[in-house]
Amino acid sequence: MNNPYMPRPYTLIATQKETEIDSTFVFEAKDRFVGGQFMQVSLPGVGEAPISISDFDADTLTMTIRKVGRVTDRLFAMKPGETLYMRGPYGNGFKQAWFKDKDMVVIAGGTGLAPVKNTIDTFISNQAAIKGLQIIVGFKSPKDVLFKDMLHKWQEQVPIILTVDQGDDTWPYKVGLIPSHIKDLDLSDVENKTVILVGPPMMMKFTTLELLRLGFAEENIWVSFERKMSCGIGKCGHCKIDETYVCLEGPVFNYTKAKTLLD
Amino acid sequence: MGYELTQQEMKAYFKTLTKQYRLVGPIREKAKGSFSDTDKIVYGVFEDIEDLVLEEKAFYSPKEFLMPIRETLFHFIDGQIVEPKIDTKPILIFARPCDLNGIRRLDTIFLKNGDIKDAYYERRRQLVKYVMIECREGFDTCFCVSMGSNTYTDYEAAIRFEGDHSLLEVVDSTLVTQDLSRVRKTDFVPEYIKENKVKVEIPPTDKVNKSLFEHPLWKEYTRRCIACGRCNTSCITCSCFTMQDVEVSDDGLLDERRRVWASCHIKGYTDMAGGHGFRKQNGERMRFKTMHKINDYHKRFGEHMCVGCGRCDDVCPEYISFSKCINKLSEIIKEESHE
Numbered sequence A: 001m002n003n004p005y006m007p008r009p010y011t012l013i014a015t016q017k018e019t020e021i022d023s024t025f026v027f028e029a030k031d032r033f034v035g036g037q038f039m040q041v042s043l044p045g046v047g048e049a050p051i052s053i054s055d056f057d058a059d060t061l062t063m064t065i066r067k068v069g070r071v072t073d074r075l076f077a078m079k080p081g082e083t084l085y086m087r088g089p090y091g092n093g094f095k096q097a098w099f100k101d102k103d104m105v106v107i108a109g110g111t112g113l114a115p116v117k118n119t120i121d122t123f124i125s126n127q128a129a130i131k132g133l134q135i136i137v138g139f140k141s142p143k144d145v146l147f148k149d150m151l152h153k154w155q156e157q158v159p160i161i162l163t164v165d166q167g168d169d170t171w172p173y174k175v176g177l178i179p180s181h182i183k184d185l186d187l188s189d190v191e192n193k194t195v196i197l198v199g200p201p202m203m204m205k206f207t208t209l210e211l212l213r214l215g216f217a218e219e220n221i222w223v224s225f226e227r228k229m230s231c232g233i234g235k236c237g238h239c240k241i242d243e244t245y246v247c248l249e250g251p252v253f254n255y256t257k258a259k260t261l262l263d
Numbered sequence B: 001m002g003y004e005l006t007q008q009e010m011k012a013y014f015k016t017l018t019k020q021y022r023l024v025g026p027i028r029e030k031a032k033g034s035f036s037d038t039d040k041i042v043y044g045v046f047e048d049i050e051d052l053v054l055e056e057k058a059f060y061s062p063k064e065f066l067m068p069i070r071e072t073l074f075h076f077i078d079g080q081i082v083e084p085k086i087d088t089k090p091i092l093i094f095a096r097p098c099d100l101n102g103i104r105r106l107d108t109i110f111l112k113n114g115d116i117k118d119a120y121y122e123r124r125r126q127l128v129k130y131v132m133i134e135c136r137e138g139f140d141t142c143f144c145v146s147m148g149s150n151t152y153t154d155y156e157a158a159i160r161f162e163g164d165h166s167l168l169e170v171v172d173s174t175l176v177t178q179d180l181s182r183v184r185k186t187d188f189v190p191e192y193i194k195e196n197k198v199k200v201e202i203p204p205t206d207k208v209n210k211s212l213f214e215h216p217l218w219k220e221y222t223r224r225c226i227a228c229g230r231c232n233t234s235c236i237t238c239s240c241f242t243m244q245d246v247e248v249s250d251d252g253l254l255d256e257r258r259r260v261w262a263s264c265h266i267k268g269y270t271d272m273a274g275g276h277g278f279r280k281q282n283g284e285r286m287r288f289k290t291m292h293k294i295n296d297y298h299k300r301f302g303e304h305m306c307v308g309c310g311r312c313d314d315v316c317p318e319y320i321s322f323s324k325c326i327n328k329l330s331e332i333i334k335e336e337s338h339e
Helices: A070-075 A110-125 A148-157 A178-184 A201-213 B007-017 B097-112 B119-125 B210-214 B217-224 B230-234 B282-301 B311-315 B322-338
Strands: A008-017 A022-028 A038-043 A047-052 A060-066 A083-090 A103-109 A132-139 A160-164 A193-198 A221-224 A252-254 B002-006 B022-029 B040-046 B070-077 B080-082 B091-095 B128-133 B157-162 B165-170 B184-186 B241-247 B254-261
Touching: A038 A060, A038 A070, A047 A060, A047 A070, A047 B241, A060 A070, A060 A110, A103 A110, A103 A178, A103 A201, A110 A132, A110 A148, A110 A193, A110 A221, A132 A178, A148 A160, A160 A178, A178 A201, A193 A201, A201 A221, B002 B007, B007 B165, B091 B097, B097 B119, B097 B128, B097 B282, B210 B322, B217 B282, B217 B322, B230 B311, B282 B322, B311 B322
Parallel strands: A103 A132, A103 A193, A132 A160, A193 A221, B022 B091, B091 B128, B128 B157
Antiparallel strands: A008 A022, A008 A083, A022 A060, A038 A047, A038 A083, A221 A252, B002 B165, B002 B184, B022 B040, B070 B080, B070 B254, B157 B165, B241 B254
């Protein structure tokens, strides 16, 4: 049987604690990925969960995961050298061709940074392929910040607005919700700037409203959706919105399409 | 080729077929009804053609023979992943045109939605042939004619049960047994129902816009629907499922992954880890289902998902009528486009 649900074994080679509830897991993997795609992480007897790919290279696959459910609870107990199962990758991902020669703005909230990490890295390491890059990254509080080292590296190369909803005495960066900082970007030629936007539903909603208010064009905004999925291949029905299956046509959508998708 | 069979010839013919096939059709489960001393008509395996129940509509559809309520996808045995075997004896499903059209919708989702085929569905589907039960009158809640699913021509055989004799058309030559060489040949072509008591008017898909999502119509269903999911489980075209992993042994050496039927009306259908979900109101779920059945599916595949079998109306404990919902929606759209 040519079984699309058959999970394949992957060896965990490293873990990195990011926050109290988020960790990064690196697996041995030779598959080909696109940033923004997802895997069905599959733990026998525990369950499956769709988890976005945060990074990859020719030999590894990296996922930054929050401990929020049955599958991720068990995942957090795993040690390097152990094996887990996955199937995928699924979904379209952020295709680099969409962003060639574009003046990019990447906006990520919380764990929404994970699915765009590889895309940002690719932009930074190959800046000739795009016209420009600005980044806004927001977290709830200083203790929720992901990829601290990486953020510092990015800061040396591109303008980044790093903000938290609520700061503390030691927080040296911005405070406030992401939408309140968009006006601080370089907004020259705003109608030709291209945005990648990923984060929690409310953050995405209000950020989009602010982007449109400031003159960004709908067709230049790209968003990524998160929905419940049991299959990842267009059968189980959970991620369907209207005539669209998030697992098949998404999870990345152009805003002109995304705005029509009402759950 | 058409045949006219006496009751005895009919019994003998299908008796012979049971050697090759599991016969599946609407049968009576004694005292299994929702109320005391009532029976339930369900799809099940039978041996004797006289066990078929034709005077009532089956409470459930035949879909469970293609996508079981609970299907084990994998046994995890001490590190090994094992695909369960299934009974490979072919199945002959006796069903009316509405259900056969419904199974075509299931084929579409499992085999044609996206590039990847659902292998578990496909291996069951390959075992099935269909005997179409001629349906010229239907039942009180049927609206197959409005949905265009009153006719079906892709059957392997068709049958008209008429008191002491029956008429049979056999298209698939492998279903022609020795029993048929002795019976009277006749020209039999099945007829189809031309008019139901219930009629629905489907709003044109290009007239359905997102402003309808906010219409007070759906609030009525928030008050009435109790989110039991019966409409989904009885529906021939509802095909959603959820993965479910189970620890079978305490020592952790035996686990199982299953898929179980899911219902878009039942709480938790869209809930993700962390708690975020969509469509909290039961009326929103009714809207989601309605749109899928008579709008979204059509936009994606070019035909409506609903086949008008009317089971959702039959089974709803709150007496919600789907056909009335469709007609109300149609009226609303007409009124709005006149304004």
